[in-house]
Amino acid sequence: MTDPRLAALAQALPELRLLTDAADLEHYGRDWTRRWTPAPLAIALPTSVEQVQAVVRWARAHAVAIVPSGGRTGLSGGAVAANGELVLSLERMNRVLGFDPIDRSLTVQAGIALEAVHNAAREHRLAYPVDFAARGSCSIGGNIATNAGGIRVIRYGNTREWVAGLKVVDGRGELLELGRGLVKNSSGYDLRHLMVASEGTLGIIVEATLRLTDPPPPTSVMLLALPDFAALMQVFASLRARLQLEAFEFFTDRALHHVTAHGGQNPFGETYPYYVVTEFAAGEAGEAAALAAFEHCVGEGWVLDGVISQSQAQAAQLWRLREGITESLAPYVPYKNDVSVRISVMPAFLAEVQALLTEGYPHFDVVWFGHIGDGNLHINVLKPVDMAQADFVAQCERVTRLLAEALQRHGGSISAEHGIGLVKKAYLGSTRTEAELALLRGIRGVLDPDGLLNPGKLFDR
Amino acid sequence: MTDPRLAALAQALPELRLLTDAADLEHYGRDWTRRWTPAPLAIALPTSVEQVQAVVRWARAHAVAIVPSGGRTGLSGGAVAANGELVLSLERMNRVLGFDPIDRSLTVQAGIALEAVHNAAREHRLAYPVDFAARGSCSIGGNIATNAGGIRVIRYGNTREWVAGLKVVDGRGELLELGRGLVKNSSGYDLRHLMVASEGTLGIIVEATLRLTDPPPPTSVMLLALPDFAALMQVFASLRARLQLEAFEFFTDRALHHVTAHGGQNPFGETYPYYVVTEFAAGEAGEAAALAAFEHCVGEGWVLDGVISQSQAQAAQLWRLREGITESLAPYVPYKNDVSVRISVMPAFLAEVQALLTEGYPHFDVVWFGHIGDGNLHINVLKPVDMAQADFVAQCERVTRLLAEALQRHGGSISAEHGIGLVKKAYLGSTRTEAELALLRGIRGVLDPDGLLNPGKLFDR
Numbered sequence: 001m002t003d004p005r006l007a008a009l010a011q012a013l014p015e016l017r018l019l020t021d022a023a024d025l026e027h028y029g030r031d032w033t034r035r036w037t038p039a040p041l042a043i044a045l046p047t048s049v050e051q052v053q054a055v056v057r058w059a060r061a062h063a064v065a066i067v068p069s070g071g072r073t074g075l076s077g078g079a080v081a082a083n084g085e086l087v088l089s090l091e092r093m094n095r096v097l098g099f100d101p102i103d104r105s106l107t108v109q110a111g112i113a114l115e116a117v118h119n120a121a122r123e124h125r126l127a128y129p130v131d132f133a134a135r136g137s138c139s140i141g142g143n144i145a146t147n148a149g150g151i152r153v154i155r156y157g158n159t160r161e162w163v164a165g166l167k168v169v170d171g172r173g174e175l176l177e178l179g180r181g182l183v184k185n186s187s188g189y190d191l192r193h194l195m196v197a198s199e200g201t202l203g204i205i206v207e208a209t210l211r212l213t214d215p216p217p218p219t220s221v222m223l224l225a226l227p228d229f230a231a232l233m234q235v236f237a238s239l240r241a242r243l244q245l246e247a248f249e250f251f252t253d254r255a256l257h258h259v260t261a262h263g264g265q266n267p268f269g270e271t272y273p274y275y276v277v278t279e280f281a282a283g284e285a286g287e288a289a290a291l292a293a294f295e296h297c298v299g300e301g302w303v304l305d306g307v308i309s310q311s312q313a314q315a316a317q318l319w320r321l322r323e324g325i326t327e328s329l330a331p332y333v334p335y336k337n338d339v340s341v342r343i344s345v346m347p348a349f350l351a352e353v354q355a356l357l358t359e360g361y362p363h364f365d366v367v368w369f370g371h372i373g374d375g376n377l378h379i380n381v382l383k384p385v386d387m388a389q390a391d392f393v394a395q396c397e398r399v400t401r402l403l404a405e406a407l408q409r410h411g412g413s414i415s416a417e418h419g420i421g422l423v424k425k426a427y428l429g430s431t432r433t434e435a436e437l438a439l440l441r442g443i444r445g446v447l448d449p450d451g452l453l454n455p456g457k458l459f460d461r
Numbered sequence: 462m463t464d465p466r467l468a469a470l471a472q473a474l475p476e477l478r479l480l481t482d483a484a485d486l487e488h489y490g491r492d493w494t495r496r497w498t499p500a501p502l503a504i505a506l507p508t509s510v511e512q513v514q515a516v517v518r519w520a521r522a523h524a525v526a527i528v529p530s531g532g533r534t535g536l537s538g539g540a541v542a543a544n545g546e547l548v549l550s551l552e553r554m555n556r557v558l559g560f561d562p563i564d565r566s567l568t569v570q571a572g573i574a575l576e577a578v579h580n581a582a583r584e585h586r587l588a589y590p591v592d593f594a595a596r597g598s599c600s601i602g603g604n605i606a607t608n609a610g611g612i613r614v615i616r617y618g619n620t621r622e623w624v625a626g627l628k629v630v631d632g633r634g635e636l637l638e639l640g641r642g643l644v645k646n647s648s649g650y651d652l653r654h655l656m657v658a659s660e661g662t663l664g665i666i667v668e669a670t671l672r673l674t675d676p677p678p679p680t681s682v683m684l685l686a687l688p689d690f691a692a693l694m695q696v697f698a699s700l701r702a703r704l705q706l707e708a709f710e711f712f713t714d715r716a717l718h719h720v721t722a723h724g725g726q727n728p729f730g731e732t733y734p735y736y737v738v739t740e741f742a743a744g745e746a747g748e749a750a751a752l753a754a755f756e757h758c759v760g761e762g763w764v765l766d767g768v769i770s771q772s773q774a775q776a777a778q779l780w781r782l783r784e785g786i787t788e789s790l791a792p793y794v795p796y797k798n799d800v801s802v803r804i805s806v807m808p809a810f811l812a813e814v815q816a817l818l819t820e821g822y823p824h825f826d827v828v829w830f831g832h833i834g835d836g837n838l839h840i841n842v843l844k845p846v847d848m849a850q851a852d853f854v855a856q857c858e859r860v861t862r863l864l865a866e867a868l869q870r871h872g873g874s875i876s877a878e879h880g881i882g883l884v885k886k887a888y889l890g891s892t893r894t895e896a897e898l899a900l901l902r903g904i905r906g907v908l909d910p911d912g913l914l915n916p917g918k919l920f921d922r
Contacts, residue, residue, distance in 0.1 A: 100803070100805045101805075102698075102803075102804050102805035103803050103804050103805045105803075146647055147647045147651075149645050149647075153644065153645065158645060160651075160654075161622070170896075170900070172896070174896035175896075176894070176896060176897055176900075177894070178897075180803070180872050180873075180874075181803050181872070182801050182802070182803060182836065182872075182873070182874055182877075183614065183801065183803075183804070183835040183836055183837070184610050184614065184619060184801045184832075184835050184836065184837045184874070184877035184878050185801060185874040185876070185877065185892075186607055186608045186610075186658045186874075186876045186877060186878050186879065186880050186881070187874045187875055187876045187880075187881055187885070187889060187892040187893065188658070188881060188889060188892075188893055188897075188898075188901050188919060188920070189655055189658065189659055189663070189901050189904060190608075190621075190654055190655065190657065190658055191897065191900060191901075193621075193651055193654030193655070193657075194650055194651065194654065194655055196651065196654075197647045197649075197650065197651055198650055202650070237563075340643050340644065340645045340646060341643070342561070342563075342564050342641070342642050342643060342644075343563050343564050343644070344561045344562075344563035344564045371645075374644040374645050375643065375644050375645065376644070376645045411641050411642075411643075412641075412643070413641075413643055413645070413646040413647075413648050414648055415646070415647045415648045416643075416645035416646065416647060417645050417647050418647065419647050419648075420647070420648055420649060424648070428648060428649060431646075431648040431649075432648065432649055433637070433638070435631075435633070435635035435636075435637060436637055436639075436649075436652065437649075439631070439637075439652060439907055439908060440649050440650050440652075442906075442907030442908075443650060443904055443907055445903075445907075446900055446903030446904055446906075446907060447900060447903075458649060459649070
């Protein structure tokens with residue numbers, strides 16, 4: 001620990017765990033994007049709010065930038081530390097701090113994994129309903145910092161709706177207690193909502209009070225095969241009208257191809273252009289309604305085949321076909337787009353985007369999936385094995401520029417749920433006006449006057 | 462129109478309607494608080510977003526403060542113009558601009574009345590579920606500017622949850638398009654949520670895209686008589702566990718006294734200390750569950766009497782006992798507190814507040830009501846007829862100081878749903894720390910650098 005700044009930190013906080021080994025710098029310096037070379041100054045692993053505040057005060061004094069760090073499962077480079085920053089990992093602050101049965105709330109430290117939150121809620125016969133495939137490794141602080149969405153937004157909304165209170169250390173080292181778990185509070189600007197989706201640039205989330213809800217009803221899972229994208233919107237409308245949908249996810253034949261190559265089981269004898277995995281409230285009425293909806297969709301030609309889960313094990317198998325996609329693509333270092341438009345705009349937008357991608361990526365493997373009921377598309381472009389990473393990214397960025405223009409025309413967003421981070425920074429202007437960007441910069445300056453918190457992420461100052 | 466500033470405005474915007482008659486200045490210069498003497502410079506009634514922007518640009522050039530104005534049904538003085546401000550009334554911008562059946566959204570101008578939003582949603586067999594007694598005269602812009610709550614928060618949340626998009630003119634005259642109706646959008650700080658509850662100090666809300674939902678189920682209404690406050694929490698827990706509650710409101714015998722003096726009908730032969738009006742999903746299962754819950758509560762001694770609506774007319778009569786309270790108290794120019802704590806904290810807080818009020822207001826008529834399921838209490842102190850207004854307010858403020866201290870100890874809020882405005886400005890520090898207040902000031906400076914928008918409201922710069 002020869003760096004004099006680190007020596008000062010170690011002296012000021014002798015009990016703070018600091019890592020500087022090369023392997024640790026690499027491990028904590030990157031997220032799931034794998035596009036930047038990790039190069040942090042060091043890793044700090046505080047165990048208390050006071051330590052976090054002390055680290056921020058140290059950072060101010062020594063002009064060291066801080067990258068707040070959770071599970072680093074992010075897909076936008078928001079947790080990348082490639083410029084000598086101090087990574088402030090919340091992983092040792094991962095406890096449940098309290099549960100209140102009357103408020104139906106769970107208070108946790110920010111470093112806790114999403115799955116541990118699920119389990120803690122379940123212990124009290126309640127549910128924390130935000131869910132997605134990275135549940136085992138992502139942290140709740142990271143979920144909040146990106147307003148994570150996932151597979152149940154259609155019914156339960158995004159992370160934002162479930163945050164009743166936040167403790168945050170801002171760029172001045174001040175501890176803010178926002179929201180305080182109150183149902184009603186109209187006493188000045190809601191800084192809690194400002195923190196949600198701020199990607200670590202306004203403050204370091206250290207604790208959260210989460211609202212819980214009733215456990216979901218018993219559900220069944222259905223896999224449907226579809227002929228084309230137009231059918232997707234029809235099937236969604238048809239099922240939404242008849243069933244209590246808990247999830248409605250789609251993916252393409254290319255996605256299924258990669259998942260089955262990774263051990264997923266295709267229950268159909270053949271392949272189809274598009275698939276839907278949907279989960280809905282079961283019981284006799286639910287099953288009957290599902291059957292009626294299925295038959296209606298088949299009759300209309302919107303659905304070509306289908307299978308409904310008869311057991312929890314089978315439901316898990318069907319879900320795996322959707323949830324295994326990201327993992328199955330990881331070896332190809334995919335270039336990801338995570339875009340959204342209003343649901344009503346989806347058909348027109350889709351037609352335009354399909355044409356654009358066919359034109360832009362004639363030789364690449366493009367895998368689509370997403371949350372059609374939320375207006376959210378994930379477009380993954382896979383790198384050809386023999387292509388240099390830099391060339392590949394450059395070619396993808398050219399198409400992203402066109403995609404961003406299409407989004408601008410359709411009033412959409414360049415990031416639905418992954419965040420902007422480093423990956424989409426150049427395209428933020430397609431979603432936000434110059435007048436808005438000026439406000440974002442101004443607000444960042446208020447909460448982090450010295451520019452210490454996750455600099456270079458979201459937008460440049 | 463001898464004022465040269467107004468002459469300049471009239472010249473710049475010849476089509477803008479401007480009012481300067483004394484009666485208009487008084488009418489548009491005050492809200493339901495009736496505590497301040499209206500003294501605006503003039504009233505502007507724009508009909509377009511462009512006119513609003515032009516008025517803001519004029520205000521910057523001439524250093525005239527602007528008070529954004531909706532239905533002026535507010536109870537915090539947020540729409541009061543007592544210092545030569547220009548009142549910018551949105552009342553001529555009151556149209557429905559669009560409806561989308563796929564997005565299930567309604568786009569409206571900010572000056573539309575809440576009730577007109579209800580009706581527009583109903584026309585499309587959907588519902589906008591935020592509701593309260595001022596529905597006929599309050600505007601949706603004002604609802605958003607205070608994050609209005611009301612009688613159905615327990616089931617549907619506050620106004621905030623239903624705002625999918627906002628158009629706002631900020632203090633620089635810039636038009637911001639926030640949220641854009643997207644379900645998912647993680648592309649920078651959510652300024653839409655910052656605008657909600659900003660009380661006209663960060664921007665002038667000119668349009669809103671509101672999310673709609675399924676119409677509520679058929680409901681029944683039950684009026685219950687209770688012996689004490691402790692029973693209230695028990696009855697709430699008991700009913701919540703058995704029924705799908707759409708509303709759960711309480712009030713005291715003094716509230717019933719005033720409402721029945723104004724024509725409300727007490728269905729009981731005698732009076733009781735406390736009452737609950739609750740609305741719940743009906744149908745056979747609902748009625749049976751309500752009866753079981755009622756019998757359980759009677760058996761436990763938590764409920765002394767009860768009546769359940771047998772018709773819509775009877776349901777409306779029971780609701781009137783709760784909804785007529787504010788109107789019945791208005792002649793007494795009540796001093797209002799609108800406070801909240803976490804639901805779990807309510808019993809301890811209530812005990813403390815009851816002691817405090819008994820001690821602080823030995824000779825005043827104190828009327829309680831509120832939304833116990835949201836942790837929200839309304840405390841109305843009635844002015845004795847022979848007491849000067851100034852003396853009365855001074856005595857009430859002394860007690861509010863103690864109430865604010867109790868709230869601080871219990872982690873509560875000095876304003877649950879009315880907003881801070883002028884009325885609670887002195888007490889904002891009980892709910893927000895100095896560090897937070899510094900941030901609020903900084904953010905206000907970013908969005909309204911010249912301090913034109915509703916100066917003096919919420920907090921002083």
